[in-house]
Amino acid sequence: MLLGLLHHSGRSLLTLRTLQTVRKSSSSSQMAKRVAVVLAGCGVYDGSEIHEASAVLVHLSRGGATVQMFAPNIDQMHVVNHLKGEPSEEKRNVLVESARLARGNVRDLSELSAKEHDAVIFPGGFGAAKNLCTWAVQGKDCSVIEEVKTTLQAFHSEGKPIGLCCISPVLAAKVFPGCEVTVGIENDDKYPDTADTAAAINQLGCKHVSKSVGESHVDEKNKLVTTCAFMCNAPIHEIFDGIGSMVQGVLKRA
Numbered sequence: 239m240l241l242g243l244l245h246h247s248g249r250s251l252l253t254l255r256t257l258q259t260v261r262k263s264s265s266s267s268q269m270a271k272r273v274a275v276v277l278a279g280c281g282v283y284d285g286s287e288i289h290e291a292s293a294v295l296v297h298l299s300r301g302g303a304t305v306q307m308f309a310p311n312i313d314q315m316h317v318v319n320h321l322k323g324e325p326s327e328e329k330r331n332v333l334v335e336s337a338r339l340a341r342g343n344v345r346d347l348s349e350l351s352a353k354e355h356d357a358v359i360f361p362g363g364f365g366a367a368k369n370l371c372t373w374a375v376q377g378k379d380c381s382v383i384e385e386v387k388t389t390l391q392a393f394h395s396e397g398k399p400i401g402l403c404c405i406s407p408v409l410a411a412k413v414f415p416g417c418e419v420t421v422g423i424e425n426d427d428k429y430p431d432t433a434d435t436a437a438a439i440n441q442l443g444c445k446h447v448s449k450s451v452g453e454s455h456v457d458e459k460n461k462l463v464t465t466c467a468f469m470c471n472a473p474i475h476e477i478f479d480g481i482g483s484m485v486q487g488v489l490k491r492a
Contacts, residue, residue, distance in 0.1 A: 270304050271492045274350055274358040276389065277309040277336035278365030282468070283318035285332070287363030290403055290467050291339050293478045294361050297485035306355070309336035310347040310385050315368040332369050347385045352392035356492035359485070362404020362467055373408050378438040382412050390414070394460065401488040403481055404467040408435065410460070411444040418457040420449040422466035429470050451476045454483040456491075463487035 275294060279285020298305050309332050317328040337344050352358070360366060367374040371382040382390075390413045393400050402410055407419035419439060422432035424446070436446035447455045451470040456463050465484040467477050 270302055271356045271489055272354065273298055273303045273305050273488070273492070274355045275305055275307045276347060276350075276358060276360050276370075276386070277307055277332075277339055277344065278361075278363060278369045279309070279314055279330070279332045279335040280338040281318070281320055281335075281365075282363050283320055283323065284314055284316060284330075284368060285335055285363055285365035286339060286361045287404060287468055288339060289474060289477065290363065290481060291361040293467075293481040294359055294401075294403075294485060296478075297482045298359075298489075301485060301489045303489060307336065307340040307344040308347045308350045309333045309340075309344055310369070310383060312369065312383070314365070315372075315374070318364075332365070347389065350389055352389070352396045352398060355393075355398070357399045357401065357488045358389065358393050359401035359488060360403070360406040360409060362402075362406045362469075364405070366404070366406040366409065370406075371409055371412065373405070373412075378412075378442050380408075380412060382409055387413055397461065399461040399463060399488045399491040401463045401484050403465045403484055404469055405435070407462075407464040408439065410462050410464070411439045411442050414460055414462070415443045416445075417460045417462055418445045418447055418455065419462060419464040420447045420453075420455040420466055421464070422469040423448045423450060428472065429466065432466065432469055435469070450480075452479045452483065454480060454487050456487050461491055463491070 277286045311333040319326045370386045372380040421435045422429035439446045451472045454465040465480040
């Protein structure tokens with residue numbers, strides 16, 4: 239009789255634990271944030287910065303988010319030989335090159351729906367300033383490509399957070415007048431490109447907020463979360479931590 243009772247109790251306990259596991263799994267699945275990541279090619283000098291993109295994906299994975307990557311189906315502004323640091327005569331497509339980073343799992347940016355995602359994140363790299371807009375050659379007078387502009391405006395209209403790192407916050411500065419972003423600390427030798435970029439952001443009528451590499455800045459009104467990443471000459475783990483702060487800020491508001 240005692241053996242039967244123990245057997246019955248054990249089976250009931252197993253059933254209860256199984257039910258709890260199923261419920262927990264179902265709850266986690268329902269709560270998983272759907273995040274779009276927009277790439278600009280593959281490689282720091284003419285596409286997305288690979289370490290930044292990887293850091294974004296790692297932190298999103300740790301945060302339990304589901305991710306879909308996107309990129310515009312356009313030609314790169316130019317192709318840079320990363321060994322020599324010089325432009326080459328090649329022609330490459332942003333979507334095709336982004337597939338290298340996405341392990342093939344990338345979709346045309348024209349297919350991105352803000353209604354089907356909880357947030358969007360833009361890694362940096364020169365591709366953000368060359369392929370997603372023309373900031374690299376025109377500065378504050380640049381234009382943002384239509385698909386990127388439409389994407390930013392769609393998430394903004396839905397009240398959904400937008401994460402940007404490195405040089406990509408200039409996209410927000412161009413599209414959202416009066417917004418607040420960071421690209422690092424001004425007038426600091428560790429942030430050699432921050433002062434000029436910050437000045438241009440301010441000239442656009444936006445506000446640049448100085449933040450260290452391990453920090454992120456949140457513009458609560460516009461739901462923009464930004465961090466400087468490789469705008470700072472810092473060890474890669476500090477870059478990684480700053481991007482983590484940005485990703486956490488995005489997921490918290492998604």
